[in-house]
Amino acid sequence: MTRTWVRELAGWMLALAVALVTTASVAASARGDLLFRDGDSLIVALLSRSILEGDRLDWAMSSVLFLPETAVFTVLEAALPITVDALFAVSAIVNLLALYGAFRLVAGRRREGSAPVAWSVAALGALGALAMTETSASRDALELASLPLTTTYYSATVVAVVASVGIARRIRDGSAHRAALLVGLGLVAAVSTLSNPLYAVWLTAPLVVILAILALRSRTRTRDLWLVAALLAGTVAGAGFRIPFSAWIANTGAGYAQPALWMESVEYYGRLLAERLQSPLGLVAAVAVIALLALGILRTARARDDASRLVAIASWALPLAVVIGAVALGTHAARYLQPAVFAPLLALVADTRALRAPERIGRRITAVSAVALLVGGALSVPRLATAAATTDPDLACVTSWVDASERTGAGQFWTVRLPKLHLDDPSRLVQVDHRLDGYAWLVNRADLDAREVTFLVQDSQSVAWELPVSAVPDAIVECGRWTILDFASTPLPLGPAHS
Incomplete structure (x- = not known):
């Protein structure tokens, strides 16, 4: 035995x-x-x-x-x-x-x-x-x-x-x-x-x-x-x-x-x-x-x-x-x-x-x-720890800016998933399509209760925006592979959600 x-x-x-x-x-x-x-x-x-x-x-x-x-x-x-x-x-x-x-x-x-x-x-x-x-x-x-x-x-x-x-x-x-x-x-x-x-x-x-x-x-x-x-x-x-x-x-x-x-x-x-x-x-x-x-x-x-x-x-x-x-x-x-x-x-x-x-x-x-x-296996532990602890300065830039803003913004699915997870409050980033309609897919629909957003996050995977109102960003913040379009003075309304 x-x-x-x-x-x-x-x-x-x-x-x-x-x-x-x-x-x-x-x-x-x-x-x-x-x-x-x-x-x-x-x-x-x-x-x-x-x-x-x-x-x-x-x-x-x-x-x-x-x-x-x-x-x-x-x-x-x-x-x-x-x-x-x-x-x-x-x-x-x-x-x-x-x-x-x-x-x-x-x-x-x-x-x-x-x-x-x-x-x-x-x-x-x-x-x-x-x-x-x-x-x-x-x-x-x-x-x-x-x-x-x-x-x-x-x-x-x-x-x-x-x-x-x-x-x-x-x-x-x-x-x-x-x-x-x-x-x-x-x-x-x-x-x-x-x-x-x-x-x-x-x-x-x-x-x-x-x-x-x-x-x-x-x-x-x-x-x-x-x-x-x-x-x-x-x-x-x-x-x-x-x-x-x-x-x-x-x-x-x-x-x-x-x-x-x-x-x-x-x-x-x-x-x-x-x-x-x-x-x-x-x-x-x-x-x-x-x-x-x-x-x-x-x-x-x-x-x-x-x-x-x-x-x-x-x-x-x-x-x-x-x-x-x-x-x-x-x-x-x-x-x-x-x-x-x-x-x-x-x-x-x-x-x-x-x-x-x-x-x-x-x-x-x-x-x-x-x-x-x-x-x-023992030698792989430091290698794995290093891979898991690798810092992403672009991600840190986005999450720090959003957390500090204490405002709600939006972005498209492939763009915002990663920053959303790493925010202090994930609901600060609403998942939308390129027309600013809520995109209810693999996300908590409670996030879509927001009626408007004051900034957009985009990257190379984002489809060109078709905004519901004519607006020019007050500022553009570059965070490496991400870009933040700040519309602080012109809040953007969100459209109906779809999946």
Whole structure:
């Protein structure tokens, strides 16, 4: 028993080292913009702050509610007296640790001759290695392994999908706690669907089909049917639980499905793939993913039991289903394809047999690898701290001016998201469109109660203004990549809000 606890604790320590190395690498690259500064990536931090400060909550969300992500970030913010960028870094580490826990669930119980902890660490390490090949600042790049580090791009859904496969494996493996696991699967499906309907697309639909096919020939037919029932019940319940949140959902997501545009979708994703393959690191990552898919197919053919076969099938069937589905629905968003990167990692934990090697050599290799990983994790702490503490003089200029003015201004979505988060009072910056109509998207609608503003913040991403009244700014304040147009003597009225 002691050896089991030591082994599991060692696995979590190594997973923490992987998380530190990965997060530090991503944060120190141009990809760090998605972690700390991207307009989309700030929604969870803004919502968390609004909750902790007791604001009136009237949020306009997308089809994703980010409930688990917000809960985790709120707890971190309440518990840790650190800057918001440091919170983003800690959140990324927590996300990766949660993903390790999900991989460990998939890896199953330890048996004689197996090494589930080692294979779980290997799966997380492979994700980290893929994330470290991604260096673009673009949210639209086909660089998907780093997205679970963010608070916004579906980290909780990624963990839930992997964990669901793990629960299904445990049930197929004949666990004595089958009833509890079925309830757990239903709860995961319900909470995940409530927060993000993509769970139904990424996991429920393809896994139900897989289980239905396997049930035709499997010795675990009854278990498979119970699994299908739990998944469907949880997913349907989660969809129903979204009804009370309908006032918050500004876009149901139905408009994202445009099957008539499937050819444009093929061209879009094809272009992203071509751009990814132009870099050596992108090519290496693509080869690695293909190798993982091949391993999944191989392990499907050579599976020792029904439980490992399900995981092996999921490693290649989930990516295939998601890619085909994304194209068939005419989507145009790289983030929807995340299972194409994280699901193939399931092949590593489908079969957790220990690699054959002389015992003495195996122990030495394991020890050296573990020490190297722990040292790498420790050395990554200063690098990550530096990335999280990097000052932005342009941002400081804007926030200092707005805070000192004690007035309310406005700016367009991509322009004001970052300054808004870092203000003493985020409501001092109202989110508008180029006509000064309120833009209720990923923001607290309570901010839009302001009837007028006395300054505008713009940058290179801002669309040319079409002001509702003829006005000339009293002063123009240059703050690096931002410009503040001060209309102190001519307040500008705000128009009606829209999403």
